Amino acid sequence: MRRKLFFWELGGFLFTGALGTLLHFVYEWSGGSALAAWFSAVNESTWEHMKLLFVPLFLFSVVQICLLGRNYPNLLAVRALSVLTGVALIPVLFYTYTGILGRNINWVDISIFFAADLAAFALDFALLRRGKLSGRWMQILGLAVLWGLAFCFVWCTFRPVYLPLWRDPVTGIYGIP
Template sequence: MSKKVFLWEFVGLIGVVILWYILHISYKNTGIMSLTLFSAVNESIWEHVKIAFFSLFALYVVEAFFISRYCKNFWYGKMIGLLAVIITSLLIFYALSGVNLPFYVVDIIAGIAGFIVAQIISYRVLISEVNHSQYERVYISMVILLIIPFFVFTFYPIKTDLFKDISANAYGIFFK
């Protein structure tokens, strides 16, 4: 069964990168307000982490229908994966921001590295013999709690560099 799980995690990685790109441009190209919850509304670091999170979250929802019954630690592994993409993306972004690379290159490296780390960690948890399934509702609740700040800060960003679109010298949604 671990081969099936590995295949989902590996192929899912490709799908996540494609969805990440789509979420990056969807609001900007359409102006559809409902997309702001999941898509980037500006070029801030926060918005790039948001689209990485939701790209991975979308994969995990699909995986829930196909492989969760084979993995006793499914939601635990996915919660850890979502935390890993957030932390890894931010750490790599800030580590590389001192290097003389264009913003978009740093962003792409940080995002893809975040996805890879998240998928590796998630896979290791999914195939683990240690059973964490007794707390499944807690893990699902924690995933939901991770979503809330992304929704809130899309409309009410904190005035710090994490939320600032440097290219536009602005925060939050730029209404059309």
């Protein structure tokens, strides 16, 4: 069972990394489609890069819940916590290193995305394996967190908050160009 879970989590890490990378370009490839804006990055803001991690993680979660949910009754709560961790690591690591250096470096930005992806699935694996967070209310809370984040990522793409997290450093705009 542990080996099967490891391969699921490895697959999730690879899926999230690959799809998140592709989603960086989908909005532009679509010619600025409003539908593509729901799930892909519309600008270079930190918020939109957090969405690049969230969307594949969310999609993989749906598949994993359907196929493994009975074996891991703590899956929703654990996934919510690991998603929050991965998504939070992106701005924490980005603003920390750019605050120290005074500028950003593209390869470091890309590395942060993959480090956040790895951290999310490593935490996921550890907590699922140990059976942590398995109470019924924890699962309900986990489901609410995942859907709440999905709503926030879509909403804030179309109605961004005017704070640096949502500001595109290249164009200086917020939200959809």
